Amino acid sequence: MKTWEKFDFQTIPNYNFQIFNIPLQIQKFLFLIIPLLFACTTQPEGCGSGYTDINGKCYNQIDLDVLQDFIDNSSGSLISTLDTNSNGSIEPLELNIQKWNENGRLTYLWLYDDSLSGEIPESIGQLTYLDTLNLSYNQLTGKLPQSIGRLSTLNWLYLYLNQLGGTMPDSLCTIYPNLTNTYFAYNQFCPPYPSCIPIEKIGVQDTSNCP
Numbered sequence: 001m002k003t004w005e006k007f008d009f010q011t012i013p014n015y016n017f018q019i020f021n022i023p024l025q026i027q028k029f030l031f032l033i034i035p036l037l038f039a040c041t042t043q044p045e046g047c048g049s050g051y052t053d054i055n056g057k058c059y060n061q062i063d064l065d066v067l068q069d070f071i072d073n074s075s076g077s078l079i080s081t082l083d084t085n086s087n088g089s090i091e092p093l094e095l096n097i098q099k100w101n102e103n104g105r106l107t108y109l110w111l112y113d114d115s116l117s118g119e120i121p122e123s124i125g126q127l128t129y130l131d132t133l134n135l136s137y138n139q140l141t142g143k144l145p146q147s148i149g150r151l152s153t154l155n156w157l158y159l160y161l162n163q164l165g166g167t168m169p170d171s172l173c174t175i176y177p178n179l180t181n182t183y184f185a186y187n188q189f190c191p192p193y194p195s196c197i198p199i200e201k202i203g204v205q206d207t208s209n210c211p
Contacts, residue, residue, distance in 0.1 A: 067092035073118030105129035125150035132156040
């Protein structure tokens with residue numbers, strides 16, 4: 001789609017053409033064509049850089065990559081019913097349940113009881129538009145990534161009923177004031193716990209493997 005902007009003919013002084021003895025008719029033609037060359041711009045087509053078109057909608061590739069990291073870390077534990085298009089592999093948009101905003105950014109990720117396993121990817125911190133994150137009732141292991149503290153728009157964070165362990169990152173205190181709903185119980189997190197989080201939110205933890 002082409003857009004045309006108003007061009008000020010005063011910006012091209014006549015003497016520039018007179019220096020080269022350009023005939024008057026050619027000068028008139030140049031006055032018409034030069035503004036069009038400068039004022040005509042082409043709008044980008046498709047999704048643009050950093051976005052991927054999937055079924056006619058644009059999705060941020062970084063956000064898609066984070067979802068793919070969850071799939072890769074799960075090492076084949078994901079239930080086959082997630083493969084909604086029956087192509088033999090589970091793709092990022094097939095992880096339940098997701099909401100994306102009009103700018104193609106992931107805002108809602110509800111992966112409750114989605115048979116996830118392995119570690120929460122460090123790339124989770126790149127989901128900077130995320131409002132809701134529920135990873136509860138899976139088989140997630142390892143430590144909670146420090147990068148989770150970059151999720152400044154997060155309001156809901158549920159991690160209960162996994163096998164997450166180690167110490168909880170202090171970066172949680174960066175986002176905890178924004179969290180209206182959160183629960184970490186029934187994991188293997190070790191004390192000391194971040195002072196910003198009430199002990200009732202941390203809940204019951206299996207500390208049998210803690211130092």
